Structures are given as structure tokens and as C-alpha cells.
Amino acid sequence: MATRQAQAVIGAGYGDEGKGLLTDRLACGTADAVVVRSNGGAQAGHTVATPDGRRHVFHHFGSGALAGAPTHLSAFFVAHPMFFQGERQALKALGAELAVSADPRAIVTTPFDMMINQALELSRGTGRHGSCGLGFGEAIERCLRPDHAIRTGDLSKPHLAGCLWCIWTDWVPQRLRGLGLDRLPDDIMRHVDIETVIGRFLRDCEAYLDHVTLRPDSRLGETGQVIFEGAQGLLLDQDYGAFPHVTRSNTGLRNMVSIAREAGIDSIDAHYVTRCYVTRHGAGPLAHEAAGLAGIDMVDPTNAPNAWQGTLRLAPLDLAVLRSAIAHDLQAAASSAVAVAPDLSVTCLDQASCGFALLDGGGPTSVDPQDAGRRIAGGANLPLFGESWGAGRTHFRPVGELARAG
Template identity: 50%
Template sequence: MMSASRKAPVHAVIGAGYGDEGKGVATDVLAARYGSDAVVVRANSGAQAGHTVTTPDGRRHVFHHVGSGSFAGAATYLGRRFVSNPMLLGRELRDLALKDVRPCIHADARGLATSPYDMMLNQFAETDRAGGRHGSCGIGFGETIERNLVPGFAFDLDGLRDPEALRTRLDRIRRLWVPERAARLGVALDEERLRLVASDEILERYVADAQDFLASVDLVEGAAALPDVPLIFENAQGLLLDQDRGAFPFVTRSNTGLRNVVETMREIGAARLDAVYATRAYVTRHGAGPLAWELRGQPWPGIVDRTNVPNPWQGTIRYGLLDLGVLADAIRADLGDADGVVVEPRLAVGCLDQIEGAARWVDDGEERTGSAESLLAACSRRTGFQDLQVSRGPDRTSTSETAFAV
């Protein structure tokens, strides 16, 4: 067990599926306990995340960079393993300002920054894959990580501070890295694509976006700068997309469970964690890749999802039945990464209000039907978690706690 120097509680919200499990709502519920005393920590993924929060007064936002506790007043910390996108943060902040939210954002200066060339390479490659797409959303997250493995082309958030040095690094990336990486990916750089890569306007726009990013975000030297206040790690994607445990190549370039959380906890001297594993009452998946017990459409016809609309990169969201064996195995494997941290796990089950008639799920390889309460009892039995957080609506007022005998 790790020795602890911090006293304030530490929570984590972790998706137990392929993403879209209700992590935004679960984070908002926790943040509402503490208000402006809390900090939401983004410890993995990047701006491709989309966590939806609806407030009791009807305001709604899909969070990308900013933590989903912002409506409740929590600050945001972008951790070392979070990949920032200076081209996209400004748009999110303007949208939040219209909803009377002006978040306080800090970021680890060691965190990586996506360049326009990472996005281009990502989109070129995914376009050329045609029917063999990997399910990428075109934001350049994985390409950012790949580029930063090569020192001559790498830069972190600290590298945004000097505009002239950044301009020189970007020019080197577009001249040398893009053709080299495109060749490895088998991407054809036709005249139109080469014009985009060579555009000085795009380069200069990025330099300006980087300075706007720095004006909105306070860079700090590591997680040790985090105050001893309640922390809420808001993970992105889900355990079944983890780069080390998912079905390659249909994974994210990230560890989606405890690993990055534990790494940060070691850095700040925290030893105990309340971990909320989130799932819907059914399963969804974006883009290509395996999906067991996949359905031809929505499990219930009345489901309305304003966030996951069809898009040119990942197409239409897919649906499947919740397999409790897969759920329990994924959580059990993730808990093996606790590495000295004392973890108190529980399960959050959302979208129960969307069930029409009987609930449907899979247990021991067979489809089951029953009431929503029967589904919750089965979830408790298979995971071994007595305490469940259940959500029957879009906002925190529809969330409650329930317990089952295990």
C-alpha cells in the first residue's frame, strides 16, 4: 500500500465499455458534492472525447477539453497523458461562455499538443482506408503520440510558449515528418493534400491558436502542483478500447482505466481511490471493430441521443446488448492495475429511463429479459459490487444510490 501525504478524497470515473457510458453525468454528480472546491483531472485521451452534461436548469454541453464538473464549479487539470488541441479549445470556451461557464484550467506543461499535420495525416489515412477504416474520429490523437516518439518532431505544451521556435518546428514537421509518415501509412499525397500541408495560412493560424491556448490555460510543472482538494479523474473512452487490452487496431492510443490515474496519484502522494465504473443499460460503439451481441438498431425505439449523431469519420453509432461477463472481466482486469493504491470500486448504470417494457442483457452467454431492477441485481452479482449508482434521466437529479446483497 502506498503511503499518503494528501488527505482530500480522490475519485475516478472510468468507462467500462467502448465509450459513451455516461461518464459526463457521473463526473457532474461527484463535482456537485464539492462545487468550486473540486478539480477534475483529465488523465488520458484528448479533445476527441465527448462527455455530455445537462444541468437541472436545462443547460447542456458536450465536454472535450474541459472537465465535466465545470457546471458545478470545478476547475480542470489537463494531465501529462492528456493530449491538448490548441485549434479546438477556443471554440469550446466560447460555447461555455454562452452558458455562463468560464472554467479555470491548469495543464501539465509536459502534456502533448496536436498539430494541424497530425489531424491531416489522421484524416488522409482514414479516408484512404475506405471500407477498412479503424474507427478514428479524425482529430489526430494517435498521430500526435506517434510524432512525439521522434525527438526531432516532438513538442509539448511548454513548446508553445515561444512562437518563433514553434513556427520553426511546425515547418520542419510539414516538410520532413509528413512525407515520411505518409509513406509509412501508405497514404498518397496528391496535389490537393500537398497544398494543405504547405499552407502558410494554416501554420500561422496554429501559432495564433497556440497563443490563445496559453492565454486560457495556466501551465504548471507537474501534478505535484495540484492542491490538496477533492480530485475527480475523468477518464475518456472505455476499458474495451484500451490500447493494451482492446481488439487491435480498433483501439484508442491510450490507457483508459486505472494506469494513468495511479501514475498521477503516485506523483501527488495519494493512496486511496473511489472508482466509479460507468456503463449504460446497453452497449454502444462508434466506428469499426467487434461488438458482441450487436443489434440492427436501437434496443428500444424511443432512445433519443443528441450527442452521438452520424458523422463522416465514424458513421452511425452502433448498439448491442450489455454482456455482464464482458463487463465484469474488463473491470476485474483493470483493478489489477491498482499497483498499491487502495481502490474502492462501484458501478454506475445509466440510461435506465430509456428501457421500454423489459430490460435485455446477456449473462453466461445467454440473452436475458426482466425488469430494470433485475438487470441491476444481475450487474451487482456479476461484478461483486454491492453499491450501485443508477441514473434514470439526463441530469444529476435523476441519479440515486442503491445497494444489493452480494
């Protein structure tokens, strides 16, 4: 039997590393690619800008859609029917590939998960955890209870409305008590009629099923080139990041390897991605944080300041932190039967000028952007896969092109 190989795009920081850009670049170069969302949900925001001027921030679709690649939502993805249709319409207007399949085991977010999530985050005041308020973690928590779990395969079942009412009358008050909250705040409830909320959500679920084909992860072995697209980054991994300021998922190879085993995929080329500096959106520790970075002119129209996550935060890239995070992720996949070949891509080099700083567990070292990709990859003990010198796929230079340019 022939060996089956997949590609993977993994953020090596706190998210916002350029995963959308690289996924789009890989999908553009492969005629039969399918992009597999291997963790996260609609709270992810992966930006793609095409050479012809189209731009989209991907939430529920894979970032290869503008390059013509269909999307598969794995068993580890958390679906959000309330937001799916709006994004689908936006992508349709852009001429993107709209085909989506989903594993029936994928968890589904309800409006009640969002309500609880937002109530809890608001109650924390200045001690917020950095949530987007979209109910991602709360959906996972609820689905630990089989009597309140809703998964993609349940959306066509006749008892769905009854399950939603049960979640409202039983799960919501129980969960609020467990969180030390008396009730949902007036700011949320004054605009809510539960019967209307449930009715609208049922219509969202019907529309979702109209456009999503149920397909188990195991059947990915029947497709062409699989491109795993991770969400968030290794420093937000639920088993590695600084708790409680983490996402409730595994952001690296762990899920990808599990899906690969089911699908009969033998090996994964794992493309870790980092900016040449570090960003963090939301609360939580950020070593060496600075109001601005010498030699870095950050341009980021996607991560605008917002009420839930504040302003994008900055720090110089510490190669010791990068090296440790990637080594931990590779170790987590070492015992699997899936072979992993890792490398590193460095993005946002167009935003750096001579003399910008890198760290390696100590003081800063000034670096020339033209040499930074190789320096950063070497510091991470990985081969360099490519560099990005702009926002789109045409600005990404694979190692072969860099060698010719040199």
C-alpha cells in the first residue's frame, strides 16, 4: 500500500502567526487539497489576502477556500451554526470554494454556551482570561455531560428542540451555580426571549445541514492532499500554556496525529509558523512585553482592539521559548505510528528593519531581516521551510526560492 502523506500548519506562539497565509499558499499549490480544521472553532481568525485583492478572515471555513480547497471540520472542531451561514455568504461573494464536510462527532455550540461564557468573563472584571465570548470552552464543558451533549450528528434528530430546552432549564442554572454566579446578567437577558432564541437556532442548524455533508474523519484517506490547519498556537495549548489563560483544545500535533491514524495517513510534514516577533491578543502572561519594538513596524488590520480581547500586545521573539514549545509538541506525537517531519516558517519579515531584536533566554541580539529566517529556524532546531515578506501567498518565499535569490 502506498504511503499517505499530509501537510500541517501549526502556530508556534499565541496565535496570529500567519497560519492562514501559509494554509492558503499550500492549498494554492495543490490541485486536490482539502483543508482539515483540527482544533478550535469559530473564535479562530485566520487572514488570507489573494493576489487579486480579495481578503477574508476565516472562522468556520478552512483558509484554503479562496485557493479552491474544500473544508473538512474534524471531530476536534467545535461547530457554530449561528455564524456559519454569514461567513458562507461572504465567501460566496468572493468566489471561494464552499464545499464543507464535518465529522458527526464535532461538538456544536449553542446560544446558551455563549451566554454563560460572556457572563463568566464579565464577572471577572479586570481579571479576565482573554475569552472571545463565543462559547467555545463552554460548549466543550457541556458536552462532558452526555445528557446535554449536542454534536453535529445530532442536528437532524427530532429531539433537538427538547435537548435545547433541557439545556436552558437544567444545564444553564447548574453551570452558573458551579461557576459561583447567581444568574445571567441583565445586560444579556434584557434582549433575550428564550423561545425566540431556540427557534432561531433551530433554523441555523437546518441551514447548516443544508450546506455541510456528514463525513467521518476516517474517510479523509479517500481524498487527495490533506492539509491540517491548526488554530491558536502552542503557547495557548490546554496542556502546555499558562493556565487559565489558554484555549480549551490541543493546538498542535496531538489532534492531527489522531485524525491521521483514523484516516490511514502515514506521515505529516509539520510546518510550524512564527512571526519574527511575538503577539498576544487577550489576557495572560507575555514575557518581555513592550509598548513598541525597535525595528518593528507592525501592521495588522485583522486584530483591531475590541471589548473582549483588548489591544494586540507585543514582545520580541525569544528563541528559547519557541524551541521549548515546538520540542514539547513533537514529543507529544513521538509515540504515535505517524511519522512527523517538522520545519519552520517565519512571517512578517517585511515589518522588520535592520537591528530588530531576537532573544535566546538572555539579552537581545540585533538581527538583519534578510538573515532572520535562518537564525530563527536554527534557534528552534528546525530546517527553514520559508519566509513571508508580505500579507499574501505571493509574498511567501519557500527555501528553494530563497536560495536562488541569494
